[in-house]
Amino acid sequence: xxxxxxxxxxxxxxxxxxxxxxxxxxxxxxxxxxxxxxxxxxxxxxxxxxxxxxxxxxxxxxxxxxxxxxxxxxxxxxxxxxxxxxxxxxxxxxxxxxxxxxxxxxxxxxxxxxxxxxxxxxxxxxxxxxxxxxxxxxxxxxxxxxxxxxxxxxxxxxxxxxxxxxxxxxxxxxxxxxxxxxxxxxxxxxxxxxxxxxxxxxxxxxxxxxxxxxxxxxxxxxxxxxxxxxxxxxxxxxxxxxxxxxxxxxxxxxxxxxxxxxxxxxxxxxxxxxxxxxxxxxxxxxxxxxxxxxxxxxxxxxxxxxxxxxxxxxxxxxxxxxxx
Amino acid sequence: xxxxxxxxxxxxxxxxxxxxxxxxxxxxxxxxxxxxxxxxxxxxxxxxxxxxxxxxxxxxxxxxxxxxxxxxxxxxxxxxxxxxxxxxxxxxxxxxxxxxxxxxxxxxxxxxxxxxxxxxxxxxxxxxxxxxxxxxxxxxxxxxxxxxxxxxxxxxxxxxxxxxxxxxxxxxxxxxxxxxxxxxxxxxxxxxxxxxxxxxxxxxxxxxxxxxxxxxxxxxxxxxxxxxxxxxxxxxxxxxxxxxxxxxxxxxxxxxxxxxxxxxxxxxxxxxxxxxxxxxxxxxxxxxxxxxxxxxxxxxxxxxxxxxxxxxxxxxx
Numbered sequence: 294x295x296x297x298x299x300x301x302x303x304x305x306x307x308x309x310x311x312x313x314x315x316x317x318x319x320x321x322x323x324x325x326x327x328x329x330x331x332x333x334x335x336x337x338x339x340x341x342x343x344x345x346x347x348x349x350x351x352x353x354x355x356x357x358x359x360x361x362x363x364x365x366x367x368x369x370x371x372x373x374x375x376x377x378x379x380x381x382x383x384x385x386x387x388x389x390x391x392x393x394x395x396x397x398x399x400x401x402x403x404x405x406x407x408x409x410x411x412x413x414x415x416x417x418x419x420x421x422x423x424x425x426x427x428x429x430x431x432x433x434x435x436x437x438x439x440x441x442x443x444x445x446x447x448x449x450x451x452x453x454x455x456x457x458x459x460x461x462x463x464x465x466x467x468x469x470x471x472x473x474x475x476x477x478x479x480x481x482x483x484x485x486x487x488x489x490x491x492x493x494x495x496x497x498x499x500x501x502x503x504x505x506x507x508x509x510x511x512x513x514x515x516x517x518x519x520x521x522x523x524x525x526x527x528x529x530x531x532x533x534x535x536x537x538x539x540x541x542x543x544x545x546x547x548x549x550x551x552x553x554x555x556x557x558x559x560x561x562x563x564x565x566x567x568x569x570x571x572x573x574x575x576x577x578x579x580x581x582x583x584x585x586x587x588x589x590x591x592x593x594x595x596x597x598x599x600x601x602x603x604x605x606x607x608x609x610x611x612x613x614x615x616x617x
Numbered sequence: 618x619x620x621x622x623x624x625x626x627x628x629x630x631x632x633x634x635x636x637x638x639x640x641x642x643x644x645x646x647x648x649x650x651x652x653x654x655x656x657x658x659x660x661x662x663x664x665x666x667x668x669x670x671x672x673x674x675x676x677x678x679x680x681x682x683x684x685x686x687x688x689x690x691x692x693x694x695x696x697x698x699x700x701x702x703x704x705x706x707x708x709x710x711x712x713x714x715x716x717x718x719x720x721x722x723x724x725x726x727x728x729x730x731x732x733x734x735x736x737x738x739x740x741x742x743x744x745x746x747x748x749x750x751x752x753x754x755x756x757x758x759x760x761x762x763x764x765x766x767x768x769x770x771x772x773x774x775x776x777x778x779x780x781x782x783x784x785x786x787x788x789x790x791x792x793x794x795x796x797x798x799x800x801x802x803x804x805x806x807x808x809x810x811x812x813x814x815x816x817x818x819x820x821x822x823x824x825x826x827x828x829x830x831x832x833x834x835x836x837x838x839x840x841x842x843x844x845x846x847x848x849x850x851x852x853x854x855x856x857x858x859x860x861x862x863x864x865x866x867x868x869x870x871x872x873x874x875x876x877x878x879x880x881x882x883x884x885x886x887x888x889x890x891x892x893x894x895x896x897x898x899x900x901x902x903x904x905x906x907x908x909x910x911x912x913x914x915x916x917x918x919x920x921x922x923x924x925x926x927x928x929x930x931x932x933x934x
Contacts, residue, residue, distance in 0.1 A: 302640070306645065370903070403654075
């Protein structure tokens, strides 16, 4: 019995030692980067950006997401365990603007500075907030659509989710810019929400298109809403007819852009988010001043410029640095 | 001597498991694993599964199962947030949260006994109902609520500092002590074991099986409700998607702690130790930076090993 236990112990010990991360005995700084999830391309891009900044600045990047995606409690645990490990700094993309506050406050109390990326936290104890300026993203979409419609027409906005701060900023930026700069354009609908799933977005889009089949322009504020609208347009045989601008890339959306079913995509730069997040943290640790708000940039990509190198890199980020 | 050891083994089993995990990670030696800060962190992380496991121990001893606890935790956290947000004081919110759990448990118990449907199915139904209700009430979003002392229940820097643990951890310990006492020295406790060992015999001996069962599921629901209040305290928001799959962690804690799914066996202290074992395992894996899947595989192995040891013990008898 005790022999068997010993064997088990040795086995488990070996297994765990094998997958253990290196200890910081070389004196390099260790910075934890905590995404909202780990599977989505967007987070992998952030990882790639952080990793490359880490190599350039000679700091170790510890990457760990919540056990279950979109689980606030699990993300809190990840933060807590990094506090225990006494990392030098934490770069966090919080799943929730309120729920993560207590554990981030714990980190700061224990002397570990925190940089927030992607989505903000309603707390000003953070070093910096590194993210896309979503209002500007929406405004860029409005200008592009205004230009495509030559300043006149009927426009439809399908919103994403009530209470989702980033997409609401995009919609606000879009609508404000459209009414301010293009007085001739009429917004026929802007109160429908797609919901969190592609399926829900598809259904909402179908209903909207029945009501507004002759609409001239469409804007959707995130990837799933854009894809749901695209599917509904394809089904109704309307794809390519109204001018259509979406937000965030996916393989299907890039194909649609190439096929002319989508006129433009507003693209964020997650690689820059990871990169600038690490740089802000290192600057802070070395006592240099850090801006409280760092904009990682947002661009509009159309069919005409989608194959230029800079655009290419945003649509299909280079993740080779993550390969072992 | 050997006879005595055999009797002690079921009680010592979970402790041995915990010692095994602690020794394992101490040997690997990630930074901070044995620090008091980490002890405090792990204890706080254990509160929700621990509270759920207390009620689940009763259910499993009685030969039943409750798959709805994860969803009930989410529902209770949403209700607590809604009541607070409506301007009521924190105590009312806590009572509402626990009451929600109690109500869900009562419904479970009544459906099981009155309709004669097996607990697995009834509570599987409740898993969906409570989760859906939580999402409906929360409008499919998290529910923000004003700050109150409920949040302080789960803080790792408690006031006054001599408390050391978060108040929620003390609450877990106190409730565990009470429920262990009830299980061991009251008629209700004896009847719980009787129902789980042999329901027909218990009925013949004059145990009101229906009543006992309803009470057991209500108790389990109330524990889940309290866990929901604590979940709210930890998150500071009511979250309808929280604790997804937590029921399996809770059942695992009870099984590691010596509970038998066939009924008639289980210990409150064992379940508590089981909950700590799982927390330490997850914590240790995080600290050494092992990928998440290693942690999931390890927990799976531990569950099977715990039950296998249990079978060996029975065979030896």
